[in-house]
Amino acid sequence: MKSILENRPELARRVAEVAEVAGYLWQKGWAERNGGNITVNVTAYADDAVRSMAPISDPVPFGMTLPHLKGCYFFCKGTNRRMRDLARRPMENGSVIRILDDCASYEIIADNPVKPTSELASHLAMQDRMIATGNGYTAAVHTHPIDLIAMTHNPAFLAKDVLTNLLWSMIPETRAFCPKGLGIVPYKMPSSTELAEATKKPAGGATSSFTEEQLRAAIENYNKIVKDQYDPDFHKGNLKGYIDLEYIESHDDVGICISPRKASLHHTTGGVKINTEAEVIGTNGKAISGLWAAGEVTGGIHAGNRLGGNAEADVFTFGKIAGHSAAAAE
Known part of the structure; x- marks a missing residue:
């Protein structure tokens, strides 16, 4: 056919x-x-x-x-x-x-x-x-992002704005693109019309859309945080991504594209410190004998941003180094 x-x-x-x-x-x-x-x-x-x-x-x-x-x-x-x-x-x-x-x-x-x-x-x-x-x-x-689903089984995360604040604290840039936060639908039987009806409604304190004025206010607030290098809500610094509204508004061929964002706890930023031999460094500044690490469990140069794709090159490089170092130590 x-x-x-x-x-x-x-x-x-x-x-x-x-x-x-x-x-x-x-x-x-x-x-x-x-x-x-x-x-x-x-x-x-x-x-x-x-x-x-x-x-x-x-x-x-x-x-x-x-x-x-x-x-x-x-x-x-x-x-x-x-x-x-x-x-x-x-x-x-x-x-x-x-x-x-x-x-x-x-x-x-x-x-x-x-x-x-x-x-x-x-x-x-x-x-x-x-x-x-x-x-x-x-x-x-x-879809079924495992970490996020696990969080929804903890009632503490389902309280109003908890997941929203967690998302914003993990990835501050999303405050500009998700200014109204996340909506949460109370549990309904999968495949049911009750779930479908609940899905249609604005949920969890989030609204279905936002105005140009609200978007501007969100961006201006985020720009101030970047300029001050301090987020008063989450006490964070080292922020990047200033959005040049003046440039955007003065060029007809430049605009802002909005896409939906949802939280996904895919890693934690930071970890143990290692040296060039992939040995873990203790609080005294010296290598801990017999302990090596690589990938997302390590901090160092990658800890200023999300690890994500950085960790792939990191784990292949330092994973090999850690393996050779451990074998040589034997």
Whole structure:
């Protein structure tokens, strides 16, 4: 059977982007087994031939009425399908669906009758909200960042603004791009319409959008912190990333791109001090006999910023040095 992607390069490119993201989620361990889902609005790529395609499934209700989705088309990861397989063969592990005129049911039109994600109601509720607010976003991603999920099991982190303040303290730059903080939806049964309804609402003290004035105020506040080299909320210095609003406003071809940010505790900055032989340095300034370290457990030159990618070169270089040093010590 001819694929819906044939002779539709823009649609094919968008599906390829979904596959690329699926690969990242799998590689990072954020979509273990068949967990995690992606739904992307592809209505902009639905030509007359797509709109006239006969369905390859019966109509399926998704449990709620979403008026802004009438006649929309979505590419969805299939339920019980793995991200690793979506990355390799997206049209075998996902499908294109059409929302029917009742705004409460869908039908599959291509390429295979792969039933969409079990979280479809929540995904479509978010899509309906995005269209209603005109924010321009087209993708809903459900994933499982392990550290963040672990934090949500501690009631202390679910109190208002706790995770927001943690995010801002870890990565101060996000105060400019996430000025309203994080929203938290109280626990609801996965795949339920209750979860979908909760997802549509502004949650946890966060609002769905912010004004130009609020963005300016957030940036000006952040610029002041950078200029003063002191964050009064988190008592931090060594801050970079001043945003030149005057330059931006004086050039028509320069602007600010806003993207959503969510917290992910992927490391802690700092660690033990080592020398060039990867030996751990004690509080007396001398090497501790028989103790070597490499990678993100170490501080030193990388501790002024997030370790992240720096640690890969660090651990390969100093990991080898530590191994040779330990072997030589024997």
